[in-house]
Amino acid sequence: MNTLSYIITGTRKGLGKELAEYYLSKGHKVAGCSRGKASIQHENYMHFELDVSDESAIMKMVRTVNKAFGGIDILLNNAGIAAMNHLLTSPYNNAKSVFATNFFGTFLLTREVSKVMMKAKKGSIVNYTTVAVPLDLAGEAVYAASKSAVESFTRTSARELGEFGIRVNAVGPTPVYTDLVRNIPSNKLDDLLEQQIIQRFGEAEDVRNVIDFFNREESNFITGQIIYLGGVMK
Secondary structure, three states: OOOOEEEEEOOOOHHHHHHHHHHHHOOOEEEEEEOOOOOOOOOOEEEEEOOOOOHHHHHHHHHHHHHHHOOOOEEEOOOOOOOOEOHHHOOHHHHHHHHHHHHHHHHHHHHHHHHHHHHHOOEEEEEEOOOHHHHOOOOEHHHHHHHHHHHHHHHHHHHHHHHHOEEEEEEEOOOEOOOOOOOOOHHHHHHHHHOOOOOOOEOHHHHHHHHHHHHOHHHOOOOOOEEEOOOOOO
8 A cells, every 4th residue: 555645624522533543553654633632642643833824824734744754645635624603693703704714714724735735736626515515504694605616616626727737626514413512512513414415414434435546546537526425416
């Protein structure tokens, strides 16, 4: 098995941490980041304490990872902020924070990592959207809008980066029971589950399965695609 080099954002807890630990267990090298200190200790893991919307910090991180790992094969733009507010009660600063992490963080990481990948003429980038986009869920106007921007960015960047051998896709999970959804009222989650064909919460393995599919060498003909989980369709 070839050793691959990953950057995964949002690795201090939740899905990001599970993904980082999974790929480390497979013998790969992983660089992660979060606003807090590292929660993973492994000889093949590097951690950066930063905000993904901080341009200078992201540029420095990518340069450091590229030098340490000798390249970057896969980028998982996992870091995200959920927001469950009615439009009329959504604070402006909260909306800016959601977009800063969900969209601008994805933009900055994609831009900087692509500069590394294009030299190798290959690479896979996986972005994160949400079933809140196709379902037009009430109470998630800002969150869904930020992820709609990610979807558009995914398709367009796939076109712009394809000539360099870089593929860009996105996964749209249904709720995975992590810190991201624990503060959402249970009745709201039940309403969401009722709209899925497969009516259960997502598991980390469900998301990882799609990510692994996108990143496989055999998937080198797949780019610009968005896969929603739970049987949700756009």
